[in-house]
Amino acid sequence: MRDVAIIGASQTKFGELWDVSFRQLITEAGLGAIDDSNVEGADLDAMYVGNMTAGLFIQQEHIAALIADHTGLNPIPCARIEAACASGSLALRQGIMAVASGYHDIVISAGVEKMTDVVDATPAIATASDQEWEAQQGATFPSLYAMIAKRHMYEHGTTREQLAKFSVINHKNAAKNPKAQFPFEITVDQVLNSSIVADPLTLLDCSPVTDGAAAIILCPAEDAKKYTDTPIYVKASTQASDTITLHDRKDITTIGSTKVAAKKAYEMANLTTKDIDTVEVHDCFSINGILAIEDLGFVEKGQGGIAVEEGITENGGEIPVNPSGGLKARGHPLGATGIAQAAEIVWQLRGDAGKRQVEGAEIGMTHNIGGTGGTAAVHILSR
């Protein structure tokens, strides 16, 4: 197995980008990563694209071929990878395997979602849940995560304010991220008093509908210094699944796939939670950010709310979480999120994260899930 390095990273502005098309988004992200990595487009010998549902958002499947054509990269081998909101991390993981296997040398793994070309994104997003047992019964993702939040509050005493604080910290970080969808701060009171979406979750507990794209360029670790003075090395790339439905789980306050993927990642990297300097977690709803820091092992089960309240997840705290602003405030273009998380960690480890830099970050992690955790992927990257 060849070791793999990241030599380029890029992200478009995230937001409601009504004047930018799907093709423009992914092209901008791809060109950005090419530029950042000092390779030429012609050097790329495979492409993976994470995308959840261009079929439902813009009536376009076969998007990898579309992108190769639109960007002039034919005859590059290219494939779309889909696992709902974890599509981006799985595109990264396939790219890593393509390099590790020796099948390909320089690979671009990207992610893109254009979500604002439909009147209501909810039916498309709901296809990440079990259509027969959840979506058709009216269970949207806010409602599913609201049930998780209620149970977490009941079992572990997590408070409404602790949930709100997760969003507040995300926004504080996003305020320093010019590519974030919501680069401004909010208060706990604002979260508590925003519209209720699904009790106990309010509007400001929920990640937004977002257009955006991101891209990463990979190569064999042994070649990385040819392209950059600051390669970032892939120490672990793992993935696991859990039931797609909530009702089949013994405990809905634990995401089993996250736990399995994290355990494998620490083993693969030969590291522990103590070694991780910063982590990008999948906070599609505030409660899920709290589950993530528990299931990744940064705090004990049930202690996530208190940890957030005490500020240990702030930039400068014990384990800075979502320095980018997270899904809540950087934005959540489904298939692009996993790649954007990896891009953020790359910038943090290079020391290129500007005003949101986590001081001295040398090892970082990404955590990306699909649905309510039917899929989870974890990556550990290091300087």
Added chain:
Amino acid sequence: MRDVAIIGASQTKFGELWDVSFRQLITEAGLGAIDDSNVEGADLDAMYVGNMTAGLFIQQEHIAALIADHTGLNPIPCARIEAACASGSLALRQGIMAVASGYHDIVISAGVEKMTDVVDATPAIATASDQEWEAQQGATFPSLYAMIAKRHMYEHGTTREQLAKFSVINHKNAAKNPKAQFPFEITVDQVLNSSIVADPLTLLDCSPVTDGAAAIILCPAEDAKKYTDTPIYVKASTQASDTITLHDRKDITTIGSTKVAAKKAYEMANLTTKDIDTVEVHDCFSINGILAIEDLGFVEKGQGGIAVEEGITENGGEIPVNPSGGLKARGHPLGATGIAQAAEIVWQLRGDAGKRQVEGAEIGMTHNIGGTGGTAAVHILSR
């Protein structure tokens, strides 16, 4: 890079299976492959599923997680791979890379499509073309391939009867395949006199709308004999892209992606066309079967029609094409097709193909494309 072998293969009956659900189809195929390979479900350590558009056909994305849950395979890492009608071959290819890289040992690569749960499959299928430049202008796939056929007839003198003969041979083979959608023979006259779909293509030049699934189990070649006396070895797994749109090509009678993928495959396997004993090609329309045998190098450009007329592609001929019945007569459940092709070659090389056995087949090939060739994948397998 580790060498990879196939130790199990399975295919459901293909057809308009109105009493069988998406979940049932993929479960049947998966269990069949597990049974065929002498592994247990718990031995599988990764899953790839080729599927074009469950989002549009059954309002379900995140299908890999759905399948892992429904089949009790959690916490297996699982991903859906999509490249329109080439999704199956790309799922096979990702599985091969997962084993080759050392990331995973025993991998199931499957494909599934449930196409008959919608009133009209055309809008979903059209998402494999360029939405802005083709589909929204009314160009359906029959019309795109009809243009290719007309041009091939004009440039190379291919006749209407030669196109028809491609379908006739497919049906002759399918008549011996109990899992085929149309296991019966047809005549050239029947093809010529069936309803015109897009001139010059008639109904019997066109592959059908099909429900079906297929699965393959992979392991490191060095371990294969633990599971089976007749492992089939992966000699090449290659892929390329061409413009997704027809209008951007210099020559619409050549599928550039097929040519590039085939050239790489012969190089990777260190073989030539002369070494291939049988091939499953992507004949979504009769003309595409003719393009395939040309672009794969079995006959000169322009000579495909004559070759078919002369019978060299028949079982027993110089290069038996589509012993299964092909997309036309075995059926074409989009994301399952590439895996079903590989399953057919596995059975042929094992000598397990029953009445449709290609005598003495030792090396076989699959050729699977997406759209009008925006994607092409080629696999070479050997005893």
